[in-house]
Amino acid sequence: MSMPAFLRDRAEAAAPVAQMIPTDEVFSAIGVSMSFSAGEEIYAQDDESDMVYQVQRGAVRASRLLGDGRRQIAGFYYAGDLFGLEAGPTHRASAEALCDSKILVTKRSSLKHYGEAGERLERLIWRATGQELGRAQDHMMLLARKSAYERVAGFLADVAKRQGSAWNELAMSRQDIADHLGLTIETVSRMVTQLQADGLVALEGCRRFRVAAPVRLADLVAA
Amino acid sequence: MSMPAFLRDRAEAAAPVAQMIPTDEVFSAIGVSMSFSAGEEIYAQDDESDMVYQVQRGAVRASRLLGDGRRQIAGFYYAGDLFGLEAGPTHRASAEALCDSKILVTKRSSLKHYGEAGERLERLIWRATGQELGRAQDHMMLLARKSAYERVAGFLADVAKRQGSAWNELAMSRQDIADHLGLTIETVSRMVTQLQADGLVALEGCRRFRVAAPVRLADLVAA
DNA sequence: CGACTGCTTGAGAGTACTCAAGTACTGTGG
């Protein structure tokens, strides 16, 4: 089964009672699949926000722009993840594909016409919103109280956990990482170099890494 | 009508169809009211999280502690606000009363036994969760990309907007503000002094202030 | 009135930023 672990967990939690349909099947039964090429915008900041999205294949970043050009990446989303969940009349962030991606889209207000499948998806959406809020709180702690070194360590640990394999690919640029962590691109680069020098991670090229000291890395992130 | 604006908006959005019951009435019909004195803990970090809370009177802070004592205040909640919404098996934050407060509490999983009122409250909870996520994204932007001066300005503007009166009370200490904004208490103090010197706000004592230049303050916050 | 707690102010240190140069990938054309 090719369904990633984090997706399976989410689906299980949503429907602990027997004969469940996997998350992506519920969504694909209702949503429309769209293709986006690398860098393409999926929705814009201040767009109307009655849509919900799920990454089918590829990776997505949700970014928020300030008037003077300062940028913040609210989060990265991978296959199976729901996004565009922030409420309000309009989206607070825009979303762009990091690489060529397939995205499922559905209109939130029309879910009620889809009977049980619609209800199930609605529950999945709310559950995902709650989890997203929890993750946002973790990220606020990281931004508010952690050093650059800890932030980059935390980010790499997070990517590694999500991908769950020995070698992990970074779908995003250093600039994206910097804007996610509230740092500059130079500082991110320096911290990656430092983490490597300290033997916590090993790089292969600049978009591929391996966690070399899982325990020490976990300690650093938890601290 | 003494219901604050932000609460009215929320209730209207949740039940645009005629004969609605105000948020606090829906909650008080189901929830149990509890009293907490200043500083008292409402729930602890890592407590089981099947409860939802609403501030009836007073003010609450949600805080998150790191192993080494670093603290982050995820948010402040005032009369009418729902809190404890972050998902997961346990709360990601603890909540404490900032002053003597009355708090409504209800068990999330038991809402289904309350018929229509339970459903309505459930919808309010989900809506509040979405809004909370939006606010969390705003706050991440503030933490990641704004200067100390802008952060404190943003915080005071936010408090003023919520209270909606000429003079505003700060229910929380400088330490709480610092931990919310990812700064030190000294820096918060310096920035407040600076904002005052620049004529953006006027202080009366250290817990009471007035916005002196609303437009300039708004510009600074938006920028 | 004095002690306590919370807030403000000051001086010096440190972390992350800015600006600038250099290096490594990636893709394109010869």
Add this chain to the structure above:
DNA sequence: CCACAGTACTTGAGTACTCTCAAGCAGTCG
């Protein structure tokens, strides 16, 4: 297959902003 251009990433030097440590000042409660 290699040379070149363009982009992305890394490294370096100096600066600036916020933190740390320390002292002084208010507001509050006995």
